[in-house]
Amino acid sequence: MFRLVAAVGIPVLLLAVVELGLRLVGYGYRPSAIVEVKMDGRTYACDNSRFSWRFFPRHLAREASPYIVPKAKPDNTCRIFVLGASAAMGVPEPAFGFSRMLHVMLADCYPGVQFEVVNTAMAAINSHCVLPVARDCARYEPDVFVVYLGNNEVTGPYGAGSVFAPLAGNLSVIRAAIAVKGTRLGQSMTDLLAAMGARDGTPEMWRGLEMFVDKHVRADDTGLQAVYSHFASNLRDIVRTGRTAGAQVVLCTVAGNLKDNPPFGSQHRRDLSAADAERWDKTYQEGVAHEEAGRYPEAIDTYLAAAEIDDTYADLQFRLGRCYGRMGEYEKALERYVNARETDTLRFRADNRINEIVRDTAAGHRDGVHLVDAARIFEQNSPHHAPGDELFYEHVHMNFAGNYLLARSVLEAVEQALPDRVRKARADDTEPLTEAQCAQRLAYTDVDRYKIAEKVLNDFLKRPPFSDRLYYAEHIERIERDVAALKADVTPQAMAQAAEQNQRAVENKPNDWLLRWRYGQFLAEHVRDHRAAAEQFGWVRDHLPHSWLAHQSLATVLAALGNADEAVRLYERALQLQPTSGRTHFFLGEQWHKRGKTDKARKHYLEAVRWEPDCVPAYNSLARILAQEGKLDKATDICRRGLVFSPDSAVLRGSLGTLLARQGRRTEAIEELQAALRLDPNSAPIRQSLRILQHGPN
Known part of the structure; x- marks a missing residue:
């Protein structure tokens, strides 16, 4: 017995002491998906922007959209948690995801009930990550879980085609690893390994699906069977977690683009001679x-x-x-x-087996579990039963029409799952909101249609692996025509209508932080009314005190108004909440740079490119500081380093050309300036610099 205690008990005790010591000195972060904050004497549950650090390297970690609800559910309130990944989150614009539409539909059908639809979904995660989220949600009096999950089982953490945590055949090993990473001791080990150098194969920056172009997984891959087994177990445990907490569970199969999304990867069978x-x-x-x-x-x-x-x-x-x-x-x-x-060997879409597991899991529970067969519903509502661009932006992310179709389908299941006390409050003969009515309530305007379409085109479809697929040129030509038509619709009249629609939406639902935040964005970017924008962002900051995004947004408009001191304070607070935000480091560096505090500015510019290696403005500002100090060689190196991550940056190529010219390297300078002009033919400064270099000042 003594030997047993010595061999097992003493090491466990020592580890416990180390863990306690790390906690006492404030080392590490809280690993839960939901954390609590105090506000006006009440305790609130809110998102934890550091939750995914357990699953991703910090420079690649994703976040949920901010949310906050009272810890104790108020009377006459129905609390619904949405669980899933990017499609459930609402990518590319969460403000118009299906959970937002579900919320306004429920509020319209049950006017006497307060609904809290809490979207905990985030990009790139899978069921290994969602299960801990579900367990955290279970502590906050859920009425309904809505689960839309399955696209990332292969490519997400512990998947067979992942660039994050590698696949392990034993689910217990995966769960043990996740648990260890949640401890302060585990976090210290992770930090130590990170300091020693990134794991081979870990991307240096977030590049979306492009990170997985070499991660082919055939249909007969043995790792795929482990993925299916893990998904089935995790999904059962998510359901069990919800049911144990007293919540009804709505499980959704996952829809995908079949007709207009060629495969991302193709390989021949292994034994082909x-x-x-x-x-x-x-x-x-x-x-x-x-x-x-x-x-x-x-x-x-x-x-x-x-x-x-x-x-x-x-x-x-x-x-x-x-x-x-x-x-x-x-x-x-x-x-x-x-x-x-x-x-398809690049498995970014849920396949038949994933959806069969969802159906089987729902069928395996007699009570309290409801199935929304979204895959079949989307087929039934598509021309010739083949879903395509009518409902999707690309492979799995739904456009407004697709999100509305899913929201209507989920609404029917949620209404069956609502507690009796809520169902009795339904307004008689009230039909669910139409798609157009949802657009009005959520302030989805012609400006949004254009901006989202342009984002999808440039940030998704024009980049690998989308650009490597069949019929790419034909598809892009069509999408570019569509984007051009949407841009033409953004007339001054359309802008005025969008401003009015945003304002009306905020007035009708003044406690919706996302409506206020988007209205603030609109005022700052399009109306240039920074004072009115600050009013909206200030409300958001006051009601989401845990959100680094709220602090950063307010800081940016205050800086534009000349309130530099308050802007600096807010940026610093944002970095306390989320130290890995490269963009916030850049903004703060700018403020110090304007004050002539180049040492502080340099520090934050370096942090900006550490966390966001494609942050072009930070490289450019660093190069400017170095050039002013006469360190032209180092300034040149900074520009070249930035071009590794952003090779199509006209700004960096223009700066590099100017630096080379100052060093007397005329031929190289001309080449860089010509490359910059090809990237940005309308840049007068670049054109002027090139003309002077080629022909002299006259």
């Missing part, structure tokens, strides 16, 4: 030639011949679907589109 591969490729190319010439029957016959050699190549399946669609054989087209998704 070299001779068969050559024969397959020759046949496939013949089919491509037929398809491009519009000879669809011949293309189908040729593609089918290639499929007899190897039918696991996802692009082949998608081409067949497209050709069948051109021929009007829509059932066959849908079958091939599904096959293309199932054989």
